[in-house]
Amino acid sequence: MIEATFPLLGTAFVVLIVLPAFALLAKAGLVMLERDEAGGPLHGLNLRYVLLTGSSALPIAWLLSAGLHQAETGKSALACLLDHDTAELCFEPGYFALVLAAAIFASSIGVMRKHRGARASSTDAARALLRRVANIIASDAVLAGLHDRVVVTDDDGFALGTHGLLKPRVFIGTAFAARLSDEMLASALGHEAEHARALDPLRYLILQLALAVNPFGRFLLEPHAARWQAAREAHCDREAVILGAAPLPLADAIVRAARPGAREVVALGARDTAVLKFRIGMLLAFSERAPARCCHQGPSAFPVAFVLLLVALLLPHQTGTAALDVLHTGAEHALTYFWR
Amino acid sequence: MTFRLRPGKKGLALRLHDLEAAIMDVVWSKQLVSFAVSDVLAVLEKQRDIAYTTVMTTVARLYDKGLLGRERDGKRYLYSPKLTREEFLQSTAREVLEEAVGGHQAMAMLAEKVSEASAGELDELEALIQKRRGELDA
DSSP: OOTTHHHHHHHHHIIIIIHHHHHHHHHHHHHHHHHOOSSOTTSSHHHHHHHHHHHHHHHHHHHHHHHHHHHHHTTTHHHHHHHHSOOTTOOHHHHHHHHHHHHHHHHHHHHHHHOOOOOOOOSHHHHHHHHHHHHHHHTOGGGGGGTTOEEEEOOTTOOEEEEOSSSOEEEEEHHHHHTSOHHHHHHHHHHHHHHHHTTHHHHHHHHHHHHHTOTTTHHHHHHHHHHHHHHHHHHHHHHHHHTTOOHHHHHHHHHHHHSOOTTOOOOSOGGGHHHHHHHHHHHHHHHHSOOOOOOOOSTTHHHHHHHHHHHHHHHHHHHOOHHHHHHHHHHHHHHHHHHO | OOOOOOTTOOGGGGTSOHHHHHHHHHHHHTTOSSBOHHHHHHHHHHHSOOOHHHHHHHHHHHHHTTSEEEEEETTEEEEEESSOHHHHHHHHHHHHHTTOOSOOOSSEESOOOOOGGGHHHHHHHHHHHHHHHHHHHO
């Protein structure tokens, strides 16, 4: 039996069977959570996020850790002995971990390329906008967290967004800002401040990566991911208003940001105006009655996700790697069966 | 309380018929806590030609749907909203979010661009915001 069998077939088995199976389990959990009428669509966002990302990240972390653990300790000796009549130089689990890591890296490249921020500008218009934004931030204590975290760009195709994984910064397009009053800009910055505070660019990137590495399971999770992201944006609107942003200027800014300019690229189809209408409807309601804090969705997802990831990484070292042996022998036997 | 979503409609009209939506809009924007049919009629008459019986029938239908509560006050009923506009929107939100599709960017944006086909809808949303601003100023 050639030594490439397990690394190649095992990786294919993970991509074709294991990850879609976990996606199916996650979907079942998400359907149940979304059916829970009690809290409304803005509740349970952290748990939904853990299901969306964990269904890919946790099995991959366990498999990589188990592969490396077997290669390091020689615990795959039995499987190698059965298939190759020798336990010597049995580094197949290590190769499996390498091939799996390479497959994950390859499928992540597209997402990483898309996750580029806009270019900072230093023209007169950009400097004037920076001064304007500095005045707005100085006059609003809630926006103090954005001090030195605002970047201005002359890129006509860019309106307003938050970029940066560990130290997020708010990027503002000069053309877009020129279409907003100070009140609209302050409210919009309040929305982005919540994104920055909750490290949303990092969350969004991890979510997109989790979907990208599961090409055969992502179709099960994409609708839930889109709903999660839409609800997350609505949550940031709500938090901004609770912290003092004016709801109607924020609604105005959102509609203006959704309107493509002459050189701007249309990113989404018309169906997503439904989400836009929901957010605007919610802000119109807030203009009548201020919202109460219903469902804090701050950075608490990160500690939970970190602990789960740590458990998945440490588990093979503590409880054994029998599942990887099953995968190993299964891949070898499958090849033998089809070879005959 | 169950409502059917109405394709092609937006805001309150997504789940309510036009006159039902107009009545609830009056109730919420005027912040009517306890009102008679004639109170709603007085506002609606300024906007359109409408009969008392039409408003009465529609208000009764909103009571049947669970959006309004009522208690007898002599020969008439006094109605009150059972939900705020926000609570109603929250209950509609799940259905609206069902329409969300994939393709979101891996970055946090104030709003993603929508296609030119939706320019008219964006105009209507802007008009809605201006209308509410006018109501609040008044």
